[in-house]
Amino acid sequence: MAMEVGFLGLGIMGKAMATNLLRKGFKLTVWNRTLSKCDELVEIGASVGETPAAVVKKCKYTIAMLSDPSAALSVVFDTDGVLEQIVSGKGYIDMSTVDVDTSSKISEAITSRGGYFLEAPVSGSKKPAEDGQLVILAAGEKALYEEAIPFFDVLGKKSFFLGQVGNGAKMKLVVNMIMGSMMNAFSEGLVLADRSGLDSKTLLDVLDLGAIANPMFKLKGPTMIQNNYSPAFPLKHQQKDMRLALAQGDAISVSMPVAAAANEAFKKAKSMGLGDLDFSAVYETVKHLQHSS
Numbered sequence: 001m002a003m004e005v006g007f008l009g010l011g012i013m014g015k016a017m018a019t020n021l022l023r024k025g026f027k028l029t030v031w032n033r034t035l036s037k038c039d040e041l042v043e044i045g046a047s048v049g050e051t052p053a054a055v056v057k058k059c060k061y062t063i064a065m066l067s068d069p070s071a072a073l074s075v076v077f078d079t080d081g082v083l084e085q086i087v088s089g090k091g092y093i094d095m096s097t098v099d100v101d102t103s104s105k106i107s108e109a110i111t112s113r114g115g116y117f118l119e120a121p122v123s124g125s126k127k128p129a130e131d132g133q134l135v136i137l138a139a140g141e142k143a144l145y146e147e148a149i150p151f152f153d154v155l156g157k158k159s160f161f162l163g164q165v166g167n168g169a170k171m172k173l174v175v176n177m178i179m180g181s182m183m184n185a186f187s188e189g190l191v192l193a194d195r196s197g198l199d200s201k202t203l204l205d206v207l208d209l210g211a212i213a214n215p216m217f218k219l220k221g222p223t224m225i226q227n228n229y230s231p232a233f234p235l236k237h238q239q240k241d242m243r244l245a246l247a248q249g250d251a252i253s254v255s256m257p258v259a260a261a262a263n264e265a266f267k268k269a270k271s272m273g274l275g276d277l278d279f280s281a282v283y284e285t286v287k288h289l290q291h292s293s
């Protein structure tokens with residue numbers, strides 16, 4: 001009989017990941033705060049749990065993919081939350097991007113009730129999630145990591161076990177801090193080229209042939225120059241990652257002036273109402289700064 005797995009959070013990432021698990025034959029029980037988002041998964045064979053607690057009660061393993069620290073904490077600690085049904089032998093795998101403190105609080109609560117905890121944030125966006133090509137940055141209970149490999153094999157192209165709880169969160173925030181800074185440098189370059197009378201498409205071709213070619217510029221460049229910001233990675237989540245990465249640096253006195261400036265640009269973009277668009281919409285903020293100067 002196929003193993004029953006729980007899945008909490010069916011946003012852009014969670015929906016794609018849960019769909020892949022279902023298609024690969026796992027029996028899935030899903031929950032989402034906005035319950036109607038479960039319907040599409042039910043159509044392809046999922047069951048619905050009315051609450052996170054109901055999902056955990058039914059499943060030996062439960063995976064979560066939630067927006068931010070407050071969502072991750074709420075789903076575990078609130079009434080009808082994960083913690084109410086965690087008992088010895090159950091595993092909880094949180095794949096959301098959060099900070100070390102959040103992950104540690106969840107880990108302590110789960111393990112104090114005899115459960116197993118693994119943090120497993122991912123690198124890769126909507127398309128890699130749909131294609132099962134994520135990079136998984138796991139840390140926590142090694143035994144649970146090994147038991148979770150069949151899930152990770154479906155969801156990702158590579159998984160890393162990074163040791164104690166917190167190391168997955170830290171690695172993910174380092175990666176996304178670099179990504180957010182790169183997106184800002186890229187946006188400034190696109191504006192500089194345009195204002196200098198250069199063709200944006202030619203700039204993309206030049207970049208793609210040189211030493212700083214990368215999949216992100218290649219994927220996002222063409223849509224950015226068409227002002228298309230259909231969300232793959234929502235800007236509000238990228239700003240959350242910059243904020244959490246800066247706090248990670250703050251705690252150990254690592255100075256990051258480039259990341260701090262990038263964070264300001266993402267904050268500005270949020271204040272312009274762009275938070276639900278793709279993070280590449282920070283380009284609009286860079287353009288706007290030129291207009292207002």
Ligand SMILES: NC(=O)C1=CN([C@@H]2O[C@H](COP(=O)(O)OP(=O)(O)OC[C@H]3O[C@@H](n4cnc5c(N)ncnc54)[C@H](OP(=O)(O)O)[C@@H]3O)[C@@H](O)[C@H]2O)C=CC1
Nearest residue numbers: 009010011012013033034066067071097125126232233237
């Ligand atoms: N999109 C991407 O490219 C990537 C995202 N990530 C990370 O993955 C996580 C999910 O991202 P993504 O799927 O894009 O985000 P979405 O905004 O599309 O989905 C967020 C999910 O969190 C749920 N949620 C939000 N607040 C709460 C709450 N208080 N209680 C319960 N559930 C809540 C939402 O429920 P509801 O439907 O009810 O709003 C939804 O299911 C984030 O941590 C993000 O940083 C990591 C790699 C790539």
Ligand SMILES: O=CC(=O)O
Nearest residue numbers: 122123124125233
């Ligand atoms: O967290 C976002 C990503 O693209 O990875």
